[in-house]
Amino acid sequence: MRVALAQISPVLLDRWRTIERVVSAVEEAGRAGARLIAFGEALVPAYPIWLSRTDAARFDAPDQKRLHALYVDQSVRLEGGENDLEPVQRAAARHGIAVVLGVAERAADRGGHSLYCSRVFIGGEGDSAGRVLSVHRKLMPTYEERLSWAIGDGAGLVTHRVGEFTVGALNCWENWMPLARAALHAQGENLHVALWPGCERNTRDITRFMALEGRSFVVSVGTIIRERDVPNGVPERNRFTTPGEVFYDGGSCVAGPDGRWVVEPIVGREGVFYAEVDLARVLEERQNFDPSGHYSRPDVLRLTVDRRRQRAARLIDT
DSSP states (O other): OEEEEEEOOOOTTOHHHHHHHHHHHHHHHHHTTOSEEEOOTTTBTOOOTTGGGTTTTSTTOHHHHHHHHHHHHHSBOOSTTOOTTHHHHHHHHHHTOEEEEEEEEEOGGGTSSOEEEEEEEEOOSGGGTTOEEEEEEOSSOOGGGGGTBOOOOSTTOOOEEETTEEEEEEEGGGGGOHHHHHHHHTTTOOEEEEEOSSOHHHHHHHHHHHHHHHTSEEEEEOOEEEGGGSOTTSTTHHHHOOTTOEEEEEEEEEEOTTSOEEEEEEESOOEEEEEEOOHHHHHHHTTTOOTTTTTOOTTTOOOOOOOOOOOSOOOOOO
């Protein structure tokens, strides 16, 4: 099966122009025969790069309020009568390609004003083609990310079939969480997608480790964000950019179930890149180790996963 790694840039804090880039990449990958395409973390409408550069933890700061309000306004809505990803869904259905996309989600079921770093899975086959099959909200935003993103839940800790493969995905440092990985292993995952803001430092070591641990293919995808990707009208632009600067330089890569590179980290290049994955390689490597099969000990070690969507209120009407 051919998989595509979309190492592309957003138009920072511009939802629709960024979605246009996503659609273009989906169409390119579909024409190239890919069955799955993956994008980086929070690509739409961008990773909040300003937080670490504008003293964002200052309480009640007017500049941070303006930036956050714009981020909320440009984030992705998937509920409550709004669906901003319809163009992506239509492209997925046209080309028969599954899509793993990172977004900042404006969640209607939590009041509509808080954001979540979410992984959206759009189906590409049969009756599921073009449908949003699951949305996983990042379990724990990392460090200053908590100034923009709320804490997620386990509702999206699920896997999906793509061809012969069973695909799971996690956002950024969730991939360091052993139990989150184990939750996907237990559901038969054999192709793992790791979404990153974009940096070889993040992807080089852990991608090969996760592949060895899970005896699975692991696809890590990062973004490219440069100073030129920040529109001139973005508040405080001059405070968190310098001319010609590169914030995130990609690092997308693929490791096989033996931990060896299929695609080594790609740095500094924007584009859609491809890898061929073969389920037979997974079966071969699981001959001696299967993390949730013959090498597991559920009589000794078991994991409980709460996959209920967490809501602020349960409303009971008569």
